Amino acid sequence: MTPPHAHDRAVLIVEDDPDILDVLAQVLEDNRYHPICAVHGRAALEVLRRGGPTPRLILLDLMMPEMSGVQFRAIQQADPSIAKIPVLLITADPCAENVARTLGAAGWLRKPVRLDALLTAIEGALAPPAPSSLPAP
């Protein structure tokens, strides 16, 4: 089922809620992305350092056990091998925009997320060059 160029469309989803993680993975798959799932920041780091296909994009939740999105992002940015992977925040935080600026995220989506907005944001984040304006939630 995975298209031959799957690794070009690999997206790492970091989300602690299994229902959201599940549906996100499903819609990405429906839209020909290759979702890789991690339930928190630490798990995401393990995935990234395991040596599998490098994701083109990381969908990052903020509030998670073990390692929060903010902690993950700090480690990611400090690691040159993975620092360049763009990050799209998906959060319930009402101040998502500010957090996104602080973390140097490629964009942000506020839960609950609409599918159209999600796909647009992913495309925007993947399209070179990086978009100068953030997509509206």
Place this chain on the structure above:
Amino acid sequence: VTHVIAAHFDVFDGADYGPRLRFEYERRAVSLGHAFPWGMHGPSSTQCAAMPGLRLCVAVFGAPRDAGSLAMAVTFDDDGLADLAGASAAMLQSLSARWRARLQAGHLGGRDPAQCQELVARLDLAADVLARGAKGATPAARPASVRPAEASQTPTEERFRLLVDSVQDYAIFMLDAGGHVASWNVGAERLKGYRADEILGRHFSAFYSADDIARGHPDMELRVAMRDGRFAEEGWRIRKDGSRFWASVVITAMRDAAGGVTGFAKVTRDLTERRRAEDAVRLREEQLATTLQSIGDAVIATNESGHVTMMNPVAEALTGWTRANALGRPLEEVFEIVNEDTRARAQNPVARVLREGVVLGLANHTALIARDGTARPIADSAAPIRAATGEITGVVLVFRDQTADRAAERVLRENEQRLATTLHSIGDAVIATDATGRVALMNPVAEALTGWSQGEALGRRLADVFDIVNEETRAPAKSPVDRVLREGTVVGLANHTALIARGGTARPIADSAAPIRALDGSVSGVVLVFRDQSQERAAETERLRLAHAQEAVRMRDEFLSIAAHELRTPITALQLQLDSLAQTARAAGTSADSPLARKAEKAQQQSVRLTTLVDTLLDLSRITAGRFEIAREELDLASLVAGAVENLRAEAANMGCTIRLEAPVPVRGFWDAMRLEQITTNLLSNALKFGRGHPIDVRVGVAGNRARLTVDDGGIGIPPHDLDRIFGRFERGASPNHYGGLGLGLYLTRAYVEAHGGTIRADNKPGQGATFEVDLPLSPPSTVPTGGPAP
């Protein structure tokens, strides 16, 4: 005929025979033409020498320990005094008998029996001499014939010699014509330190200092005695051991019948003690004078007639009289006193002291009028001055300026008054007890709280008046006063203490009890301060109730916040799932109108509504918790409103409304886009809800330095009494049965507007429907960077 008479007795037992005898002598002597100007102690040798026919022949006998136990025998060439000598002899005999009886009975008053024995012997001897003289016999040789003891002496002469020999207090000895010592008695040995065998035959200059000898003083004395018959002086003499003594010396020339000097009788008395006593008296007098001068009190002394004899500088200052002017004046003149209040002349104490011999204190409120008229309050006392004999010889008046004391008293009284006033007006109840815990004082508040008046409570045990119980159990509470009295520490009442008033009313009180300490530090009572806590208790209850309510509100808001947050997660999953479903349906079907696509779309709409509701709840909880924030960015209100209008156009059309937008120019400012969209959407939704079927007019413009958004509807309008409250929480301008919703739309709208520093108001249009007007500052209230986080 030469008579020997006794002169003076001053004996142990206190009886004074002297004055009586003296009186007799004087009477007889004067009747015989002799003057007897001597004092109580008999004629001095000088006085004797001045009286023709009078010869001193015997000096002293008596116990040396008792000063003044002196008798003197005098020879007198006058028959008229013979019977007086007899009387004197009788007196000495009775005295001798009395002492003999006391010796037998052993009633000697602590005196040495041997000395008493000796006294008796001497009294007998003297009485015998006198008795012989009284009988006309020759009792003793005339002084001229007094010679050293010889075998040929008559019995009387022998006795007289014995008498002289035994005299201890006078050195009585003879000098030959050349000044060599020819006889020596016990007194001489005692006084000068030489035994008879050491001194007999030596020149009498041995008794003089080298200086006296060098200036020929001893020889001068003998020359004077030869010339005048007698030489007398007081001066320093030298004892055998070289020590000095102050001596009274009388040297009498003894002549033979032809008038030639055969020798000298020398009588010497040691006056060192007297001189020392005189010096001491002088010193005491000087000290007394200095004391009087420097004493802080005023002192005035008077004589027995009440005339001023002395006053010290303080008395001068207070009376205004100088000592020189005051001396000799009647005291009343110098010491004028009046009643301090009435100014009536006060009784002068001196007269009464002189009359009654009592010590008097001045009455209170006495003022002294100084010579210049100044009145000063004084305190004083007057006491009699008594001579050794007990007779009153004057009055001494001691007084003191009381002006300062009076001022201090006034201050004290004022302080007391102030304290009393303070106690009376203090808001707390105060009860003071004495050292036994009985009520000594209570103020009006204490009277009100206990139900006891001070008059009734005074002297009662505190527990009667201050009846306290545990507020909850109603068990009697321990009185703090007992503990204060026992331990001397400040004691606070236990919590939950209630005071039972006399009428049975119980009031919660707070109190403390503290010891009242006397100046010496001992606990002289307890002061109890307490306060009705009823109001505080009620206020506390109210405060707790309010705190509970606030806590309930806070918990509700917190719950709302958590609930909204928790709801977002499943909604997120749900909405994505529905979106995915709609996508799948669109992909599967050929038409957007396929039943599956339509159903998916309906589900999507409901999930959006659900999201909106959850957002509303979340905003609400943030607003009520004061944690609501906006994110400003530069944007154009006109285009934003246009977008919102477009989003609702379809819905409006469904409800029979047309939305007319009038937004001719861009209106740029720094606002939160999402919130402005919510404001616009809320107002439009409101207009649609209440103005179904009527057109809606939306205008965006600028009014002064503010952006203005106006939404007019043609609906039912707002009842005038609701205009003030439609922006409140959970408020509706209409019945919820007809118009659903949480009733939060306008409340949140106002909150969003106000978060921007703007205002919103609602009004009814003149014709029909309502109008809402939102004003927003074009620039933020403070300088906020473009797109930066809201404060």
